[in-house]
Amino acid sequence: MAQATNPASNDRRAAGAPVELDDIDREILRILRANARIPNNRLAELVGIAASTCVARVKSLVARGVISGFTANVDPSSVGLGLQALISVTIRAGARNLMMELGEEIRQFPEVVQLYFLGGAEDFIIHVAVRDSAAVRDFVLDNLSAHPAVASTRTSLVFDHHFSGLTIAP
Numbered sequence: 001m002a003q004a005t006n007p008a009s010n011d012r013r014a015a016g017a018p019v020e021l022d023d024i025d026r027e028i029l030r031i032l033r034a035n036a037r038i039p040n041n042r043l044a045e046l047v048g049i050a051a052s053t054c055v056a057r058v059k060s061l062v063a064r065g066v067i068s069g070f071t072a073n074v075d076p077s078s079v080g081l082g083l084q085a086l087i088s089v090t091i092r093a094g095a096r097n098l099m100m101e102l103g104e105e106i107r108q109f110p111e112v113v114q115l116y117f118l119g120g121a122e123d124f125i126i127h128v129a130v131r132d133s134a135a136v137r138d139f140v141l142d143n144l145s146a147h148p149a150v151a152s153t154r155t156s157l158v159f160d161h162h163f164s165g166l167t168i169a170p
Contacts, residue, residue, distance in 0.1 A: 019064050024049060026168050028057055029066070033165050036070045076113075081129040084113070084158035085136045088122040089144060090151045098149035099123060105147075111139055122154075 021029075027047050031038060038046075044054035061067045076084060091099050106115050106126055114127040130136050136155060144153050 019066050021066065021168075024057065025061060025066070028054070028061065029168050032058075032067070033168075076129040080131060083132055083136060084127065084129045084161065086156045086158060087126040087128060087136075087140060087144065088154040088156075089124040089126065090121070090153075091123045091149050092151040095149035095151075102147060102149045106143070109139070109143060111135070127158075 024047055028043065031043055031046055040054055040058070041051045043058075044051040047054060049057070058067070076082070089102075091102070103115065103117055103124065106112055106124065109128075111128040111130050112126055113129050116125040116127075117123070118125060128136065128139060130139065136157075140153055140155060144150050
């Protein structure tokens with residue numbers, strides 16, 4: 001999945017302050033969530049504002065960290081990645097100091113679609129897309145089970161997946 005991001009906006013968003021959004025911003029976000037490739041003049045028309053105002057509004061949403069990127073959703077099976085899995089990882093109690101390092105390592109593997117750092121029984125959930133079950137096995141054995149920080153893993157195969165994106169509260 002290709003994604004262009006704005007690192008500066010991610011830093012501001014990490015500060016935790018919610019961003020003020022008006023009804024026009026919310027409508028722009030709703031439309032862009034459905035189709036991020038919509039031409040600006042059509043977006044402006046649907047929202048009921050001038051095209052120049054619409055460009056400024058979208059740029060502002062990016063600059064304020066509300067829009068963190070624009071993606072192309074790729075069907076994994078169409079590019080030879082016929083199997084997706086969720087891998088739960090638990091860190092050894094004595095290896096908590098290696099947790100962030102492991103997270104950074106995991107992010108670098110091309111099989112990783114998403115990585116979640118959790119509070120609870122598991123420390124990470126890793127969403128991978130791979131060719132087949134042998135590739136899942138190899139990923140777990142080579143990258144997780146062999147890692148000194150990992151106490152255990154649990155793998156669940158994904159039969160179907162629905163992602164609708166973040167819902168913007170009114």
